[in-house]
Amino acid sequence: MPRTLRSTQQTVQLDQTNLAPVSPFLDHLRHAARDVRCKSYVDLFGACAALSGNHNIASAAAADVLMRCLSQALGRRPVLYRRGESEMSFDEKWLVALADALRKQDQASATFLLHSRVPIHARRNVVFLLNNVVDGFYRN
Numbered sequence: 001m002p003r004t005l006r007s008t009q010q011t012v013q014l015d016q017t018n019l020a021p022v023s024p025f026l027d028h029l030r031h032a033a034r035d036v037r038c039k040s041y042v043d044l045f046g047a048c049a050a051l052s053g054n055h056n057i058a059s060a061a062a063a064d065v066l067m068r069c070l071s072q073a074l075g076r077r078p079v080l081y082r083r084g085e086s087e088m089s090f091d092e093k094w095l096v097a098l099a100d101a102l103r104k105q106d107q108a109s110a111t112f113l114l115h116s117r118v119p120i121h122a123r124r125n126v127v128f129l130l131n132n133v134v135d136g137f138y139r140n
Contacts, residue, residue: 025137026096030083032063062132069129070095073122095130102127103134 071077078091088096094117101109114123 023096025099025134026088026092027083028137029063029067029092029095029133030080030085033067033078033080034083036064036068062129062136066126066129066133069125073118073126075119099130099134102131103138 067080074091078095079089080092081087081089094113098110098113100106101113110127114126118126
């Protein structure tokens with residue numbers, strides 16, 4: 001069989017003008033994810049119960065708790081890029097689409113997105129946390 005040799009020294013130039021700008025909401029989630037990387041494990045159900053009834057406190061802690069528990073809800077660690085990165089991972093696209101569906105009260109899209117990746121026992125908690133993040137982010 002003939003072998004084909006490829007050069008590994010190829011450079012790829014990306015045209016920065018064709019990349020879509022990242023939403024401030026995604027940057028907010030990326031920042032929260034970066035801040036909680038070295039914090040201890042939190043159970044998804046205990047975290048939801050620990051959030052305060054005070055809206056200001058709950059919205060401030062919701063992003064932190066969501067990013068700490070998202071891997072438990074998805075069954076694996078989500079891929080989140082650095083803050084300000086122009087590209088989006090599949091996990092980030094899914095999270096932003098779910099947040100947009102919840103914000104617009106599009107029940108059909110939110111249900112589809114939740115059922116596609118989150119097990120039934122975690123869906124209510126993910127929606128609760130993400131709704132708190134969305135409310136706190138877009139209210140300010």
